[in-house]
Amino acid sequence: MNKQDLEKRRIAYFTMEIGLDPKMPTYSGGLGVLAGDTIKSCADLGVPLITVTLLNENGYFAQKLDGEGTQTEIPVDWPKEEFLTPLPVKVSVDIEGREVKIRIWEYIVKGVTGATVPVYFLDANLQENAEYDRSLTSFLYGGDQWYRLCQEIILGIGGVRAIEAIGYKNIAKYHMNEGHASLLALELLERTKKDEEKDIYKKYDLELVRNKCIFTTHTPVAAGHDRFPLDLVKKALPSDLPFKMPDIFIRNNEMNMTLIALNLSKYVNGVAKKHGEVTREMFPGYSIDSITNGIHLLSWASSAFKKLYDKYIPGWQSDYFSLRYALSIPKEEIFQAHREAKKELIDYVNKRAGIDMVYDAFTIGFARRATSYKRADLLLSDINRLVEINDKTGRMQIVYAGKAHPKDGGGKEQIKKIFSKIKELRLQIKIAYLENYDMTQGKLITSGVDLWLNNPLPPQEASGTSGMKACLNGVPNLSVLDGWWIEGCIENVTGWAIGSIQKQNTDSAQDAQDLYQKLENVIIPMFYKEKDKWLEVMRHAIALNASFFNTQRMVQEYVLNAYL
Structure with a gap:
């Protein structure tokens, strides 16, 4: 970066994980992929932003599944030198009284207009560090609470020091993508110390720090909000x-990373309108806005749909809202583009899973993190009913994928349960569970299935973005009304809802019945018998959902509401 570029950058975006390239396993799922999409749109729009993250040298993990669906986690070794450039700059942080040195790697994201966003990866794997400290940037979400706390010290405190050491002197806003980076606010606060003041709340300029900080919270699930025992914090x-400002940092005898971010940020937001409501209920007394998530359309459109949009909507790559003109694309060409994407998926599934799925069967996709509240097995909860629907209304096939966190026993059991159902149904319905779900598979599945299924237990879905990727590729959603789908669902126009917003079930049996009823009486009959109506839903999913639920619109909202 030249001096002029260093001076013009005004916003620093901190994230624990980031999905920029399928060959760089520096993400675990939705949070990291969203971060990557955000940065790509910032580059497209020329937003003067930089990004800080951890190297995650051994990735999240590679997933291996045996014949029973038992998950084994394998460290990933990726060639960082092929993607990143090491900078001649090092910084250090103090952990447990030891100096931990941090090296910085750079990755440049280039936008459609030529503007760039630099991403800085922090790396503690240096010879001068103690053996344990060298591992602190190795595993994303690995280890115990101590390991995680050390990682968050490197990200938050080390990250602020890193960007200053590189030469950025004019950073006006620090955006925390989740609470993992909250210690950056502690670092900023320490720098405001006035030695002559005795009152602790006058000694440090809380308001100055608040004016610099932005916090985006992504989950209503308790496990997503990091908390650390005070003995670990002291150590x-x-x-x-x-400890001097417990009302800012501590709740229930723990250092609470979400609380820190809430207390030391001027602008706080959830990631969908409903999620904003839920977050305000979780944290009463705080001003919490909402900016609904989106996706980077250029990254997630299948090659067939890219060609189609280039043909009928020139300029869409720099003006995502122009996809509303998809309503004028001939239906038959949408159908053919989808057939291309579907063929690519089915060929991939058959090769990877050793199965013989067919191109013309109604194909349902469900791919996301395997955890209990996502209810991946809901579709298979009554296999007799499912077989009856299959026999009565038309052949179906199902593609599953998703990793469980290494410590999520419930998520791992979900995978095993699905494998058991696959065996039970092997003679009636073809079902595949793809191993090692990643960005490449995500693009194939969201663009290649006929229906995207999402049925979390409400209100635990903050936003969800995989359904947006499906819409971009003309694939309708069938989803519980939670997260973004409350805003995106127009029944029988852009897709379909499970249940209603007035009566949201926490009863999985009732949700399953609603799901089966919608498949049997509306969706599958339309797919097989009313092609024109089906293609109209596909076209509206693109025009009404993809044109709005994208990171171009989302980043513009951040600029207007938080960055300016």
């Missing part, structure tokens, strides 16, 4: 500010 951090 790890050289700063005693958390």
Whole structure:
């Protein structure tokens, strides 16, 4: 970066994970993929932003599944030198009284207009560090609470020091993508110290720090909000500010990363309108806005749909809202583009899973993190009913994928349960569970299935973005009304809802019945017998959903509401 470029960058975006390239396993799922899409749209729009993350040298993990669906996690070794450039700059943080050195790697994201966003990866794997400290940027979400706390010290405190060492002197806003980076606010606060003041709340300029900080929270699930026992905090951090300002840093005898971000940020948002409501209920007394998530359309459109949009909507790559003109694309060409994407998926599934799915059967997709509240097995909860629907209304086939967190026993059991159902149904319905779900598979599945299924237990879905990727490729959604789908669903126009917003079930049996009823009486008959109506839904999914639920619109909202 030249001096002029260093001076013009005004926003620093901090994220624990980021999905920029399928060959760089520096993400675990939706949070990281969203971060990558956000950065790509910032580059497209020329937003003067930089990004800080951890190297995650051994990735999240590679998933291996045996014949029973038992998951084994294998470390990933990826050639960082092929993607990243090491910078001649090092910084350090203090952990447990030790100096931990941090090296910085750079990755440049280029936008459609030629503008760029640099991404800085922090790396503690240096010879001068102790053996344990060298591992601190190895595994994404690995290890125990101590390991995670050390990682978050590197990300938050080390990240602020890193961008200054590189030469960025004019950063006006620090955007925390989840609470993992909240210690950046502690680092900023420490720098405002006035030695002459005795009152702790006058000694440090809380308002100055708040004016610099932005916090986006992504989950209503308790496990997504990091908390650390105070004995670990005392041991790890050289700063005693958390103990001098307990109302800012501590809740229930733990250092609460979400609380820190809430207390030290001027702008806070959830990631869908419903999620904003839920978050305000979780954290009463705080001003919490909402900006609904989106996707980077250029990254997630299948090659067939890219060609189609280039043909009928020139300029869509720099103006995502222009996809509303998809209503004028001939239906038959939408059908053919989808057939191409579907063929690519079915060929991939058959090769990977050793199955013989066919091109013309109604194909349902369900791919996301395997955890209990996502209810991946809901579709298979009554296999007799499912077989009856299959025999009565038309042949179906199902594609599953998803990793469970290594410590999520419930998620791992979900995978095993699905494998058991696959065996039970092997003679009636073809079902595949793809191993090692990643961005490449995500693009294939969201673009290649005929229906995207999502049935989390409401209101635990903050937003969800995989359904947006499906819409972009003309694939309708069938989803519980939670997260983004409350805003995106127009019944029988852009897709279909399971249940209603007035009566949201926490009863999985009732949700399953609603799901089966919609498949049997509406969706599958339309797919097989009313092709023109089906193609109209596909076209509206693109025009009404993809044109709005994208990171171009989302980033513009952040610029207007938070960055300016």
